[in-house]
Amino acid sequence: xxxxxxxxxxxxxxxxxxxxxxxxxxxxxxxxxxxxxxxxxxxxxxxxxxxxxxxxxxxxxxxxxxxxxxxxxxxxxxxxxxxxxxxxxxxxxxxxxxxxxxxxxxxxxxxxxxxxxxxxxxxxxxxxxxxxxxxxxxxxxxxxxxxxxxxxxxxxxxxxxxxxxxxxxxxxxxxxxxxxxxxxxxxxxxxxxxxxxxxxxxxxxxxxxxxxxxxxxxxxxxxxxxxxxxxxxxxxxxxxxxxxxxxxxxxxxxxxxxxxxxxxxxxxxxxxxxxxxxxxxxxxxxxxxxxxxx
Ligand SMILES: Nc1ncnc2c1ncn2[C@@H]1O[C@H](COP(=O)(O)OP(=O)(O)OP(=O)(O)O)[C@@H](O)[C@H]1O
Numbered sequence: 001x002x003x004x005x006x007x008x009x010x011x012x013x014x015x016x017x018x019x020x021x022x023x024x025x026x027x028x029x030x031x032x033x034x035x036x037x038x039x040x041x042x043x044x045x046x047x048x049x050x051x052x053x054x055x056x057x058x059x060x061x062x063x064x065x066x067x068x069x070x071x072x073x074x075x076x077x078x079x080x081x082x083x084x085x086x087x088x089x090x091x092x093x094x095x096x097x098x099x100x101x102x103x104x105x106x107x108x109x110x111x112x113x114x115x116x117x118x119x120x121x122x123x124x125x126x127x128x129x130x131x132x133x134x135x136x137x138x139x140x141x142x143x144x145x146x147x148x149x150x151x152x153x154x155x156x157x158x159x160x161x162x163x164x165x166x167x168x169x170x171x172x173x174x175x176x177x178x179x180x181x182x183x184x185x186x187x188x189x190x191x192x193x194x195x196x197x198x199x200x201x202x203x204x205x206x207x208x209x210x211x212x213x214x215x216x217x218x219x220x221x222x223x224x225x226x227x228x229x230x231x232x233x234x235x236x237x238x239x240x241x242x243x244x245x246x247x248x249x250x251x252x253x254x255x256x257x258x259x260x261x262x263x264x265x266x267x268x269x270x271x272x273x274x275x276x277x278x279x280x281x282x283x284x285x286x287x288x289x290x291x292x293x294x
Contacts, residue, residue, distance in 0.1 A: 004067050006031050006152055006183045007052055012061035014047040021047045023207040024061070029200075031151075034174075034184040036194035039204030040288065045187050046156075048204070052185070053082055053154055065152065078107035082154045083145035089137075091130035095121050098129055099143050108148020118176070119143045120169050134161045142170060146177060153177060155186045159193065171197065191284040195219075203287065210291045215284065222282040222290060224256040226263060231273040238266040248276070256281070 007029040014022035022044040029035040037045050050056040051063055054070030054077075068075040089098045099112045099121075116122045119139045124132065132140065138161050145153050155174070159167045171193070174184060188194055194201060195215050203211045203218060211218050229248040239259055241249040253259040260279050267274050 003031060005029060005064075006033075006066060007035075007185070008062075008064040008067075009048075009052065010062045010064075012048065012051060012063060013059045014044065014051060014056070015059040021207055022051075025204075025207070025209065027202055027209070027212060029183060029185060031183055032178070032181060033199045034178065034186060034197055036186045036188065036198035036201045037204065038187065038191065038194055038201055038284070038288065039210075040206075040291065042206075043204035044207045045204055049154060049156065049185070049187065053080070079150055080152045080154070081106070081145035081147065081150035083141050083156055083158055085141075085156050085160075087141045087144050089129045089140060092128055094126050094128055095132070095140060096125040098140060099147065102144045103147050106147050106150075108150060110148040115143050115147050118146060118173050120166065135163060135166050138162055139166065139170070142173070146173065149177060149180050149182060151181070152183045152185070155184060155188075157188055158186070159188065159190060191288060195284045201284070203284075203291070205291050211287070216281075218284065218287050219282045222286055223252040223254050224279070224281045226251040226253065226256070226260055226277075226279045228263075228274040228277040231275055234272045235266075235270045238262050 005028040009028070010026050012022055012025040013020070025048060037048065039045050047056065051058050052065065052070055054073060057071065063070055065076050066079055070076050093101070095116065096112055099115050103110055103112060116125055119142045121136065121139055121143065124136060129137070129140065142158060145155060159170055162170060178184065186194060186198065198215060200214055201212070201218055202209050211221070227248060227250050239251050239262060241251045243249060251259060251263070256279060266272070
C-alpha cells in the first residue's frame with residue numbers, strides 16, 4: 001500500500017505580474033522525511049513555500065497538503081507548524097504568554113512548560129519578548145512551529161542568528177520531533193546542515209529544480225576531492241593534481257577510494273609527508289556554486 005504524500009506539488013507556477021518566479025515545479029514530500037528546499041538567491045524557494053503553507057495562491061498548478069488544498073485552513077492548519085523568518089510577537093508579552101497564545105491559536109494540545117523546555121527558554125519564561133536576545137527570539141519563533149508536535153513542520157532558515165550551542169540544541173529538538181513522526185521541510189543557507197540531515201533535497205535555481213534527490217545523488221554528479229600539501233621536495237605525483245595559490249594540491253576524482261590509495265602508497269613508498277590531508281565527497285556548496293553562474 002502506498003501512502004498519500006504529506007506534500008504533493010504538481011506543475012506549480014507562481015507569477016508576479018510578468019515575472020515568472022516558479023516554473024512548473026513538481027515534488028512530493030513523504031511522511032517522516034526531512035526535505036530541504038535549497039537554492040540560489042531569488043530561486044523561488046520562499047514563493048514555493050508560501051504557496052505550500054497556504055499563505056499565497058498558486059498562479060496555476062496543484063498543491064496538496066495532507067490531500068487538501070493548503071488554503072483550506074481548517075483542514076490543514078492544526079496539522080502544520082510554521083517557523084517564519086520573523087514571527088512578530090507582541091514585545092510586551094512574556095515568553096510564557098507568547099507561547100500560550102501560540103498554543104491557543106494552533107488548535108493543538110500541549111503544555112507551555114514542555115515547549116519552553118524543548119526550545120531552551122524555560123529560564124526566560126517570565127521575560128518580556130522585547131528583552132530577548134536575537135538568538136532567544138529565534139528560539140521563540142521555533143516554539144511557534146513545534147507547539148503540539150505538528151505532523152508537518154516548516155523551518156525557514158531556523159538557525160540564522162543562533163550560536164553553535166543553540167544550533168546544536170535546535171537540531172536535537174528536531175531529531176526528537178522526527179522520532180515522534182513529524183515531517184520537516186527546511187530551507188537554509190547553511191548547506192552543511194542540510195547535507196548532514198536531509199533525506200532529500202530540491203536544489204532550485206531560477207524557478208526550477210536544477211537537481212532533486214538524496215544528498216548522495218546530488219553530490220555524486222561532481223567529482224570528490226583530495227587536498228594536501230607537501231613538506232618538501234617529492235617525486236613526481238602519481239596523479240594529476242592542480243596547485244592552488246596557497247601551494248596546496250587538489251586532486252578531483254570520481255574514483256576516490258582508488259586514487260586515495262594510489263596517493264597514500266606513493267607517499268609511503270617515497271617517505272613523503274602529506275600535510276593537511278583531506279579527502280571527501282563534493283560538498284553541497286560546490287554543487288550550488290556549479291549552478292550559480294547559469
Ligand atoms: N511580491 C513580489 N513581487 C514581485 N517579485 C517578487 C515578489 N516576491 C518575490 N519576487 C521575485 O521572485 C523571485 C523569487 O523570489 P523568492 O523570494 O521566492 O526567492 P528565494 O529563493 O526565496 O530567494 P532568497 O534565497 O534570496 O530568499 C525573485 O526574483 C524575487 O525578486
